[in-house]
Amino acid sequence: MSTTNLNADNHAEEHHGAPSGIMRWLLTTNHKDIGSLYLLFSLLMFFIGGGMAMVIRAELFQPGLQIVEPDFFNQMTTVHGLIMVFGAVMPAFVGLANWMVPMMIGAPDMALPRMNNWSFWILPFAFLILLMSLFMEGGGPNFGWTFYAPLSTTYSNDSTALFVFSVHIMGISSIMGAINVIVTIFNLRAPGMTFMKMPLFVWTWLITAFLLIAVMPVLAGAVTMVLTDKYFLTSFFSAAGGGDPVMFQHIFWFFGHPEVYIMILPAFGIISQIVPTFSRKKLFGYSSMVYATASIALLSFVVWAHHMFTTGMPLAGELFFMYCTMLISVPTGVKVFNWVATMWRGSLTFEVPMMFSIAFIVLFTIGGFSGLMLAITPADFQYHDTYFVVAHFHYVLVTGAIFSIMAGAYYWLPKWTGYMFDEKLAKAHFWLSLVSVNVLFFPMHFVGLAGMPRRIPDYATQFADFNAVISIGGFAFGLSQLLFVAVVYKCIKGGEKATDQVWEGAEGLEWEVPSPAPYHTFETPPDIK
Amino acid sequence: MTDKQTAQQDTKKLVKKLVLTVFFMFGFGFALVPLYDVFCDITGLNGKTSNVAAVQSDSVDKTRTISVEFIARTQGNLPWIFKPEVKKMNVHPGEMHQLNFLVKNNSVDNMVVQAVPSVSPGIAAAYFNKIECFCFNQQPLEQGQAADLGLQFYIDKDIPPEYTTVTLSYTLFDISKNIEQDEFTKLFADNKN
Ligand code: HEM
Numbered sequence A: 001m002s003t004t005n006l007n008a009d010n011h012a013e014e015h016h017g018a019p020s021g022i023m024r025w026l027l028t029t030n031h032k033d034i035g036s037l038y039l040l041f042s043l044l045m046f047f048i049g050g051g052m053a054m055v056i057r058a059e060l061f062q063p064g065l066q067i068v069e070p071d072f073f074n075q076m077t078t079v080h081g082l083i084m085v086f087g088a089v090m091p092a093f094v095g096l097a098n099w100m101v102p103m104m105i106g107a108p109d110m111a112l113p114r115m116n117n118w119s120f121w122i123l124p125f126a127f128l129i130l131l132m133s134l135f136m137e138g139g140g141p142n143f144g145w146t147f148y149a150p151l152s153t154t155y156s157n158d159s160t161a162l163f164v165f166s167v168h169i170m171g172i173s174s175i176m177g178a179i180n181v182i183v184t185i186f187n188l189r190a191p192g193m194t195f196m197k198m199p200l201f202v203w204t205w206l207i208t209a210f211l212l213i214a215v216m217p218v219l220a221g222a223v224t225m226v227l228t229d230k231y232f233l234t235s236f237f238s239a240a241g242g243g244d245p246v247m248f249q250h251i252f253w254f255f256g257h258p259e260v261y262i263m264i265l266p267a268f269g270i271i272s273q274i275v276p277t278f279s280r281k282k283l284f285g286y287s288s289m290v291y292a293t294a295s296i297a298l299l300s301f302v303v304w305a306h307h308m309f310t311t312g313m314p315l316a317g318e319l320f321f322m323y324c325t326m327l328i329s330v331p332t333g334v335k336v337f338n339w340v341a342t343m344w345r346g347s348l349t350f351e352v353p354m355m356f357s358i359a360f361i362v363l364f365t366i367g368g369f370s371g372l373m374l375a376i377t378p379a380d381f382q383y384h385d386t387y388f389v390v391a392h393f394h395y396v397l398v399t400g401a402i403f404s405i406m407a408g409a410y411y412w413l414p415k416w417t418g419y420m421f422d423e424k425l426a427k428a429h430f431w432l433s434l435v436s437v438n439v440l441f442f443p444m445h446f447v448g449l450a451g452m453p454r455r456i457p458d459y460a461t462q463f464a465d466f467n468a469v470i471s472i473g474g475f476a477f478g479l480s481q482l483l484f485v486a487v488v489y490k491c492i493k494g495g496e497k498a499t500d501q502v503w504e505g506a507e508g509l510e511w512e513v514p515s516p517a518p519y520h521t522f523e524t525p526p527d528i529k
Numbered sequence B: 001m002t003d004k005q006t007a008q009q010d011t012k013k014l015v016k017k018l019v020l021t022v023f024f025m026f027g028f029g030f031a032l033v034p035l036y037d038v039f040c041d042i043t044g045l046n047g048k049t050s051n052v053a054a055v056q057s058d059s060v061d062k063t064r065t066i067s068v069e070f071i072a073r074t075q076g077n078l079p080w081i082f083k084p085e086v087k088k089m090n091v092h093p094g095e096m097h098q099l100n101f102l103v104k105n106n107s108v109d110n111m112v113v114q115a116v117p118s119v120s121p122g123i124a125a126a127y128f129n130k131i132e133c134f135c136f137n138q139q140p141l142e143q144g145q146a147a148d149l150g151l152q153f154y155i156d157k158d159i160p161p162e163y164t165t166v167t168l169s170y171t172l173f174d175i176s177k178n179i180e181q182d183e184f185t186k187l188f189a190d191n192k193n
């Protein structure tokens, strides 16, 4: 690609300086190209995973079994979870990091561009393997995204090896992405860009990358143990052979809890970029934001067993994990406080990115509150494995992580394409999403408290009305997302020209380069004031 | 140019460190397995009794009586009968006791099973001393064959006063498919002698 680099500089006007065709995308090492690939891939996965959610909600629209077999239903919940976590949310954040981190710190590209290409291009294969396994005889994985042993060992079907390999590939991809982010931030900051001057999106991603490096290998270990237990007669998780099935949960959640923060810390970063822009004020409490992020990351390693309160832990363990979990809400509260304080007496305007951000702050906080309820050990015995948990993690993940990704996409879209997006359509997308997402997830709290278990294709008739409402919310939310595709498509095709700064209150290096951002930016480092 | 070279060296160094961390954490995932067991051993948290025979007790504390309950169950739909001779015993700490568990292989296959013990409350597991237990070994039984499996135990005198009832539960797992073929036949050959 080095030849194309040369003439790119002379053609700054051009949308991209590289040749077109499939080879450009296959071989590209440009951070903006790879960022776009990640984002488009994540959008595709969002719709595939979303399609599965539609199957789930269609089945649950009425009590009784009507559309799918229970086993297929379980495959849908499992693969929906895996795709949304590893295929939609994580790649979207990696895509945003690819696009924005180099521009925000004044670097010409990511530090390891070739590895960057690899870490993206192995991803489609991981998901191809996972999706193909659904068509195997005996079906795909059906043991839940948490693949608890012995469901995934003794009782799983023949496609388990495929599941294991696809998770391995996803893990390798994330680890390579994380290494790239860390090296870029450590070594490629423009002179004068000290750590405490870095935009918060960069900070949160740096910390996320360390989390990824710490826990993705543990996930790889866990799936490997499942593989050997199932196929090679080891007994890591089989009591009969001297192992312990509960140990699976310890290992999985040692990965799993930090993983949920991997999916929310970059969201915190995005919101911390957007709120100051549309409040026309500096972010309130910058350094406390950095420290809060770091303490959330550290604490996330000592709370894993809050997913295991009902496994028969001793009282001392239950209390330890209960208090540590509650402790995490302190730095999380600091963040929410800082965002609100940033808006306080700001001259607010409500452009679409800001609307998504405000919705994020309110709805993520609801998810945090239900998390706190779940953290109360005795209460969790009632809530565990009910729809209350489903409500909790969808508030933090859909109205949290996904809303932040939407906010970020609307915020930077004009920088990427050079055009303003269709504001009317985007507002329609926002309002429809906001209403339907709450119709979808809020009633889940109530059916959960009333005792409806999660991961079942049928339920007691007492839950029928609520489930019908939930499903309608689900279909509406799913359809609303098509508007997002329309907005993005139109914005790529054309529209009102975007200025370099795009948003009146926007500050930061990414707003100093032209819109659309040229193929190569900051080949000579910028001056940092 | 030299600037660029040092930058590249920095990058290499950092990448090396990060890759090492990745391998370290991969190993750590596996190390969690023994670590978790060690942790539970030290703290006695998970209700696992020891897998090795205990030494005989030398004295008896007649002032206390503890009620010991026995539960026996089979895992999955194993077509075996498995039950303790008595459901409950009242014992003094330090006093030796013996009882049998009755098993019968009602299936049409020769099978090897493994009994896995668990004590509740978990903390009491550390005070449950087994001098002899069928759970120390794998148990081969031919089709239709029945056997009495022995357990010899005592409750440690140091058991804290709040424990007045201790439950020992055994779960019988079919491990016929988890062991190699020649080991399988050997177990049955040894059994005959
Ligand atoms: C104030 C912060 C939070 C607290 C106190 C909290 C607490 C909890 C607890 C106790 C559970 C286990 C419930 C059960 O299974 O019985 C849980 C589940 C879950 N949480 Fe949170 N949480 C918090 C924030 C988050 C965030 C930020 C995310 C992700 C972005 C998240 C994602 C999840 C997920 C995915 C599950 C369900 C996992 C599963 O079983 O499939 N939580 N949370």
Ligand SMILES: [Cu+2]
Binding pocket: A256, A257, A260, A303, A304, A306, A307
């Ligand atoms: Cu957690």
